[in-house]
Amino acid sequence: MSALLDHLQTFIAFRTVGNDSATKAACLDWIETTFLSSSGLELVRGDVQGASYVFLRHPKPKMLWFGHTDVVPGSDDQFTLTSRDGRAYGRGVKDMKGADLTFLIAYKEACDRGAVPPVSVLLTSDEETGGHTPGELLDAGTLGVIPVAFTPDTGDTDAIVTEMKGALWVRVVATGKSGHAAMPWKSENPVPVLMEAVAALQKKFPQPSGDAWGVTLTPTLLSGSDARNRIPDEASCTVDVRFPPTVCKTPGEMFSLLQKLVPAGCRLEIVESADPMFCDPAHPLVRQIKAVADAVTGSSIPIGRDYGSSDARFFTARGIPAFLYGPVGGDLHGAKEWVSVKSLEEHVEINRRLFKELS
Template sequence: MQKQHDILKLAKELIRIPTIPNSKVHLKQALDLVKSSLAEYTIEDFFANGQISSLIHNQAKGFRNFKFVLNIHLDIIPAKDNQYSPKIIGDKLYGAGAMDMKANAACCVLVFKEYAKNLDYPLALQVTTDEEIGGFDGTAYQLKNGLTAEFVISSEPTNLDIVNQAKGIMWLEVEFKGKSAHGAYPWKGNNALFQASDFITKLSGKIKNPVKKDWITTINFSKLNTVNKAFNKVPDQACLGMDIRFVPGDHDRILKVIKKLLPKGAKLNILTNEPAMDVDPENMHIKSLQRITKSITNKKCKLYAAQGSSDVRHFVKLGMPGVEFGPVGGGIGSDEEWVSISSLDDYYEIIKTFLLDATK
């Protein structure tokens, strides 16, 4: 029970800090809290574009080649003020970021604190503050500075199953060029918004969104803007924003379809282009994690594909395998986000056993 007490104590302390993206003071406060718990280890801080992160490990300063990296993030989706006051009802801990991933992070911090010094291999705890906005200045920046890993576990919430696949992300903008005219004489112009509408219709026919959860490529038409501010003018410019989530192997096909449908004069801009995650299910560390999870929970640990993405993708695209693996919870990003307290106990034991087994 002492271990559960310690996990809940740290989780609640983290939940009370409103670590929304770019809230520099609060993000630093949470990171300092984690670092204060692990002062006996090597702590290296990183700064990039105003974002802070830390690499905490059991080796000498400057070491970068680890067997395992436990990846956690402290930033959360913004929540209502009352959600920063954690509460326990039955087996559930409620609070802002409880399952994504304040409580999960608490487990990893405490496992690392207790056991990293006893391992005969290099282990790192990577703590970032920008995962919710892409992870480019935390995880990706540390990788640019030489971090490597044989295997990575990101403590994303997975209900004690394992995510070994995730969709890739493309954020695209299409700029449409038309011809302006007076609104009373539309035939004298070429309406850029009409071009965008026609493009949306055609692309929607090629990439059909599912009506329920499915493992296929999806498209979200997220923005449509024009510089035109007048009611009585035909707009000669429009900009369409798209969020495309593609399954492994579908990237090139999607781009080909989009480029083929572009009208004359339109320009495609690729703002974000992050690859899909696809890690071999036969990976020895995945098998070990499945076996240990089953032995502790008496339930089969399944592999599944995630609709969203995490910082694991930054490792995977560089050839370093990793997975998302975390405790049971619900209501992610909602007013009633929660994590199962009993599953935190299991999660702690699973991560501990996984790390200790690797020394045998």
């Protein structure tokens, strides 16, 4: 097994899931010791609402590189790396521990040569749980001046991502009067009202038959009675809404649009939200990374968009250009999450060449 895969095995063995703050901190300890200690730069350790982070501050950064070390839960076997047919499998190999490693390995090599890249580094541990570490650190001034931010936290696209949808998780709530299901005339059942509300939302935003850059609205969680023969006094459905910046510029605009669609007897509650992200594809660093990636991979890397959301939104919402480009992989959050070993190796080389150009 190569040194890269050896490191990846160690990395994914840290079960950095949920609110396990001790494991998240231990994982960052390993990263600090293994990859960052030779930089000689000021290193800041802290946490935001219990989620640990590491920030390596360069005095004159040409960019901020950022990534996250937390992952979604997985089966026990997913925390042991396996590889076959040019792919590595395990929880976080693509999202995004493998992607993190491609930067960290090249960064340590440069530091060990005494050529510390002009890059500040931020590693967080709450991206998968909807945390706000980058936003809080930006607002506190901890990260200093950032000319541009870059992360390899892409989905299953092989493109350089300069645009991502905004996200809004909304709870649709219908209220009624509880009672025995055998005598429904004595109660006010909120379930039919909830069904009407969800149907109205889906009529406005029907499920697309394929790839779609418009608004998607997906019911995900249902809650109602605590017994099969009891009419509840409240029923709810959580919906996942994704919207491009061409439709709504903010989650607030999207929420106002949804409120106009639900019938009387229902209310909407915001559970969580994320701003859409947009970066000018002609930004100099976007073009520079594309040129390096084209040279390393021997192909023309497209510049495109992604359906998901990432911490890049915290930067663009504050007027800081941010974009994404990561290794090839698939089945993110799934039972067969994988990453291309060749692509990991290419991204290490991309980072090596980028550091030389930035220096």
